[in-house]
Amino acid sequence: MVYVIMRFKGLMESLTNSSMFKEFIYDLSCNKYPAAIYGLSESARAYVINGVFEKTNSNIFIIANSDVEGRNIYEDLSLYIPNVYYFPSKEIVFYNIYAISGDLRWERLKVIKEMLTPGRKVIVTTAEALAPVYTPFELYKKYDFKISVGDTINLQELAYKLVQCGYERMEIVDGKGQFSIRGGIIDLFSPISNVPYRIELFGDEVDSIRSFNTESQRSIDKVEYIEVFPAKEILLDKESIEKGYKKIEEDLTDMLSRFKKSKEKEAYDKINDITKRNLESLKENWTFETIDSFLPYFYDKTSTLYDYMGEAIIIVDDVQRCKGKLDSIYFEFEDAYTSFLQRGEILPLQGKLLVDKEKVISKLQNSKVIELNSMAKSQDILLPRTTLHLSEITLHNYQGKLDLLIEDIKNKKSKGYKTVILSGTRPRGERLVNTLKEQGIESVYRDVVGEIKEGEVVVTFGNQLKGYEFPELKLCIISDKEVFGEAKKKTRKSAALKKGVSKIKSFTDLKPGDYVVHTNHGIGIYKGIKHLEVQGLKRDFLELCYEGDDKLYVPVDQLDMVQKYIGSDGKAAKINKLGGNEWAKAKAKVKKSINEIAEDLVKLYASRSIVKGHKFSKDTVWQKQFEDEFPYEETPDQITSLQEIKADMESDKPMDRLLCGDVGYGKTEVALRAAFKAVMDGKQVAFLVPTTILAEQHYNNMIKRFAGFPVRIDMISRFRTPSQVKETLKNVKAGVVDILVGTHRILQKDVEFKDIGLLIIDEEQRFGVKHKEQIKNFKKNIDVITLTATPIPRTLHMSLTGVRDISVIETPPEERYPIQTYVVEYNEQLIRDAILRELGRDGQVFFVYNRVEDIGSMAKSIGELVPEARIAVAHGQMTERELEKVMMEFMNHEYDILVATTIIETGIDIQNVNTMIIYDADKMGLSQLYQLRGRVGRSNRIAYAYFTYRKDKILSEVAEKRLKAIKDFTELGSGFKIAMSDLEIRGAGNMMGSAQHGQMSVVGYDLYCRMLEETIKLIKGEITEEEIETTVELNIDAYIPTNYIEDEVQKIEVYKKIAAISGFDDFMDVKDELEDRFSEIPQPVYNLMDIAYLRSLGKKLGIVEIKEKGNEVYFYFKDKDKLKDVMIRALMEKYSKKIVFKLGDRPAVAYKIQDVKKEDLLGIFKEMLHYLLQLDEGKENIN
Secondary structure, three states: OHHHHHHOHHHHHHHHOOHHHHHHHHHHHOOOOOEEEEOOOOOHHHHHHHHHHHHOOOOEEEEEOOHHHHHHHHHHHOOOOOOEEEOOOOOOOOOOEEEEOOHHHHHHHHHHHHHHOOOOOEEEEEHHHHOEOEOOHHHHHHOOEEEEOOOEOOHHHHHHHHHHOOOEEOOOOOOOOEEEEEOOEEEEEOOOOOOOEEEEEEOOEEEEEEEEOOOOOOEEEEEOEEEEOOOOOOOOOHHHHHHHHHHHHHHHHHHHHHHHHOOOHHHHHHHHHHHHHHHHHHHHHOOOOOHHHHHHHHOOOOEOHHHHHOOOEEEEEOHHHHHHHHHHHHHHHHHHHHHHHHOOOOOHHHHHHEOOHHHHHHHHHOOEEEEEEOOOOOOOOOOOOEEEEOOOEEOOOOOOOHHHHHHHHHHHHHOOOEEEEEOEOHHHHHHHHHHHHHOOOOOEEOOOOOOOOOOOEEEEOEOOOOOEEEOOOOEEEEOHHHHHOOOOOOOOOOOHHHOOOOOOOOOOOOOOOOEEEEOOOEEEEEEEEEEEEEOOEEEEEEEEEOHHHOEEEEEHHHHHHEEEOOOOOOOOOOOOOOOOOHHHHHHHHHHHHHHHHHHHHHHHHHHHHHOOOOOOOOOOHHHHHHHHOOOOOOOHHHHHHHHHHHHHHHOOOOOEEEEEEOOOOOHHHHHHHHHHHHHHOOOEEEEEOOOHHHHHHHHHHHHHHOOOOOOOEEEEOOOOOHHHHHHHHHHHHHOOOOEEEEOHHHHOOOOOOOOEEEEEEEOHHHOOHHHHHHHHHHOOOOEEEEEEOOOOOHHHHHHOOOOOEEEEEOOOOOOOOOEEEEEEEOOHHHHHHHHHHHHHOOOEEEEEOOOHHHHHHHHHHHHHHOOOOOEEEEOOOOOHHHHHHHHHHHHOOOOOEEEEOHHHHOOOOOOOEEEEEEOOHHHOOHHHHHHHHOOOOOOOOOEEEEEEEOOOOOOOHHHHHHHHHHHHHHOOOOHHHHHHHHHHHHHHHHHHOOHHHHHHHHHOHHHHHHHHHHHHHHHHOOOOOOOOOOEEEOOOOEOOOOOOOOOHHHHHHHHHHHHOOOOHHHHHHHHHHHHHHHOOOOHHHHHHHHHHHHHHHHHHHOEEEEEEEOOEEEEEEOOOOOOOHHHHHHHHHHHOOOEEEEOOOOOEEEEEOOOOOHHHHHHHHHHHHHHHHHHHOOOOOOO
């Protein structure tokens, strides 16, 4: 903390030592409020606010007049003050919202927690946040508690308290604000922490607390205590719920009699229906979807934001505009309130959701308030009793033009200014000092700016949005943006979450009613887990139903024979008949087609490995500098992908790598680093993209990214005139151009490279067959990287290992601004509000409407709704040129709203679009919605996505399911996984070619991948025969008792994991996981794990069956070759009395068990098979 305040001591002293500032602070200490500071704009505000923060000892609340301004002040202040927080305003809406994402709620709760914590801080918010009423401040204190190791806890009471705090009880915790209880284990995800925690009790004492990973549900690190903070912004105990219930009922009766009098049937039904539903949910679940807008019903006295501020100094940025903002909020609220009330959609007390406007203003006037303004304007709200007039000039942007910057600095130096240049990152700063030196300017780089002499130039790391100077203080600050052009902030990431990442994920959760594939019996329907007692033994079975209602019971230890059936694009499956041969036939057909494709792949691979390519040299110094310039933190996947690519480049085999990763996961950066490496080695790079717009985007990005490095980039596309293209081609041939970006025009005969070393292809699946052929010829022996956004499924990726090199980027970049997502009934008022909100901050809007035939009339009706907006239309039936023209114009902000079909889901990046409205979202696939939603929120603003549906009298069942899924997905939980699996199937189709798609839907995707993997291994000679499946039938209780794992979905997941044990490491891993998630393992579960382990040993030895008959257990081998002479001899020696051999076509070893205790059997067999395995691997002299 001291370090940060001291870090800019030299910079701050210019202000804090000036007599006028000292005088101003003295006035403040004499309580001369309201005060005003005039003459500030942009980033200079943060500088002066920090001065006030250092010299007074209060907390500071800053009230900005818009979200954008607020965020800017927040980002600028972050340079000086570590404890600065941004409090997003609460939206007051009455729409009948079906679901809303919690992102902003978590942000607000974090800040409320900070407000409660002692210590100095600055909180930035907007005028909108002053209007609503808040939950009484004291309640947060009451429900803010700690749990430490060694505490005594009553589970019932804790669960009750958590529900009061707004937590939701779940089977499995995968998001904030959830908790679950399994026996003596409580999982809990507090909104103020970044990871969930698992609390394990011993009796009723807290034995340990560990953080865990939501994906794998495995523990990460131990902690001593955790803080639990409320997860909702409305905190209710039994009393307040009863009070609220009563008040709502009373108001409902009032409204109903009023509507009855005026004979408004529709309004009567509406309010009756909505309220009854809410009340019922309130009684059952203590909450309902729109409970936040019923706040006044539950508390006698609500709080205002001022109550949360306490004794803080309030700084208002431009009072006039804040007042204007408040006026419009109150006006809109009144307006909406009256119309909603008349239509019977809300109750009267909901009008009390805002604090009285006069109160807001008068409270402000009586606070310690300072107004900031760029000039002294007269206004009658705050009449200042003391003022500070500063003169400040915001610097113009040099946009990376160094000569202008140099001239300015020289000029300032000669006048004796103190100059600080912010460089973003350290390496940039150190390099800048050298660059300035070459230009004849002496400067120093310092991490801590302790003092600055007159005329000195100091470079240090950090960011500000704009640069500024104070002529009278002779001080100038130049921001990194001016020096290097636009840059983004690095966000530091915690690496703690890497431990315990999940192993198997292919078997998406099985639910009763799902289609499944049994490897030997084909496609059936899963009915659930059945607990059956067979010959006095308890076992769990999966019940599958086949054609003609035939039932098949599959023992859980053979669970890996059963997969969820995933066909292509959601087509329904055809159920097989048990015992027929149609399944065997179908499988054989698929196998034949897999054989062909595998042969081709392997041939291709072999021929490539013979050709020699260019061997690139190791990284240069420049390479490191170029990589340090990247303004974000690299994700672990980006780093590994890059290492793989560089290793390929440095070998003499031509590289052919596929780089997959979702939109916005940073594939391009990896490709650019490879391109840079190639250029450093004197080679040229071709960057091939599917559309002109993408070419334009990549070209502009590269120009920015390569600025300051001696790399020449050019482009050929339709936006260039023939003479420009001619010039470019000449330069490419001469070797002047290092990197050429372009569409398939690059592949034509007249494009000749002097010395090409690397080809980068973006979105290969979008090129036609003809172009693909051209690409093939083009890339005979040069290195190739192909980028694709369709995620390629892990399973397929594994089975192709060694056929095609694949790098996958799976970790999303750290997102700082969430996408606020609503699932909501389509209503014009909402659409208008959403559009105006976006236009109000100079943004643009995507409106997705998926029917080409009447998209024109839809655009027209939006035009009538928002007459002030400029609207364009784009759809797939336009010619490519028309489409390009519209998109380019939209990108250049010639339109505000683009009404388009789903063609916008692919690859286009428009930073300025941050609101998306989707019409009839219930008619679209999840993966589509997921990709569409990824089109917004790509800059540093909050983005909004509205998934709207029309309230038909009957929503089809599918649509209802989908909405439910979207709802889950809005809360970014499990829906994400559904979208992924859908996308993966598409990805698989792309990867293997369309003919394979049909084959996949015959046997289902999982089985297809398995068959493929095995075939490839056979062809490459890695294995010599197909794998053996071992079955184990022993009379031992082996199952998961219900009191150990209750939830059926989790039970199946665990059965899956146990069935997949393939060696000792797996065995230990499952053991650790079960103890971690469900506490100590009961005997029947241990037996189950041992049996799975026996199966894995049997598999390696070629044993097909282990079966208990009478007093013997038989180990059947596949054939004579498997039971080797060495084994027979060794067994005779070691187990002479116990065993008998049965020789024949299917030889067996029988072990006598009459004198052995049941519980020792598994141990004995494990030891015996271990012994055989060691013999088999040629270690005969064991013991």
